Amino acid sequence: MKIRCIAVDDEPLALDILESYIAKLPFLKLVRTCSSATEAMQALQDEQIDLMFLDIEMPELTGIQFLNILKHQPLIIFTTAYPDYALEGFNQDAVDYLLKPIPFDRFLKAVTKAQERLQRHEKTPDAPAPSAPHEQDFMFVKADYKSVRVDFKDILWIEGLKDYIIIQTKDQKIITLLSMNKMMEKLPEAKFLRVHRSYIVSLQKIESIEKSRIRIGPKEIPIGEVYKENFLKWVEENNIQ
Structure with a gap:
């Protein structure tokens, strides 16, 4: 299965790095690169996207603000130069959180997690979540x-x-x-x-x-x-x- 993805970042160099990393992995297909949240919104409307690499600190709309207005989100891997955003990434149910400059091995680990999550969803799309054992509250x-x-x-x-x-x-x-x-x-x-x-x-x-x-x-x-x-x-x- 090819994972269709977009990369969103206002820094051209960051997009170039992501594009080169994605090109190395045969299970990833880069559909589009976007320099702003508004471009990414259009890409999500035009294309079927499975995974979005999303910078957090961007002009006009931050990555977090952008996600908060989306009704339907693909899987998200945050890319940012600011470690203080890690908790916000967690609250958005992101697949992973990559700190710039991003080494390739860390990138590979993140996209492998995304691949595993998509494969689990493919196998059991309608399966109900298992009920957790009762925990004293x-x-x-x-x-x-x-x-x-x-x-x-x-x-x-x-x-x-x-x-x-x-x-x-x-x-x-x-x-x-x-x-x-x-x-x-x-x-x-x-x-x-x-x-x-x-x-x-x-x-x-x-x-x-x-x-x-x-x-x-x-x-x-x-x-x-x-x-x-x-x-x-x-x-x-x-x-x-």
Whole structure:
């Protein structure tokens, strides 16, 4: 199966590199190169496109803004010079996120993921998604001489102090005598991540990342050096799914 793709970037050199990479792979067919989101929109209307290589930082419309106005999207591989956009790429359900300058081996890894996803869809286009096993969505913690129910969906972040932790929800602060390690054992791995020796964050509540700091509402949470690699790995891995 040939994967029909377009490349969208306002930098001619970046388009030339993508075009040369695509030409090396027989399972890719470059249908068109576009220097703006408006050109790409026309290409998507004119052609059947399976995969779009999309720059994020472009004039008029950014790649993220462009995707937000599309009703039907092909698979997306983001290409950008700015690593701070990784979380936004994840939120757009992109296949992958390539940081410029893009080495060929990294490009090949990304398009192989796109190929695998398209092949899975071809084999089971109408198959319903398997039902996930039931996962407990709350926990009880001891606070103020009683057991308090905490729903995972309400947690924004957790802050560890010397002898206790503060669970910050959308409505209240809950103080309990627990270690950060013990708290991580109670939380679902897919929804929470420790990003600093003193902070655990709800991944679903992250609004932005900038200069090694996470913003959740009015709160800026530092990303510790020890935890940074694991956090960025999570961003890349989940960007694929």
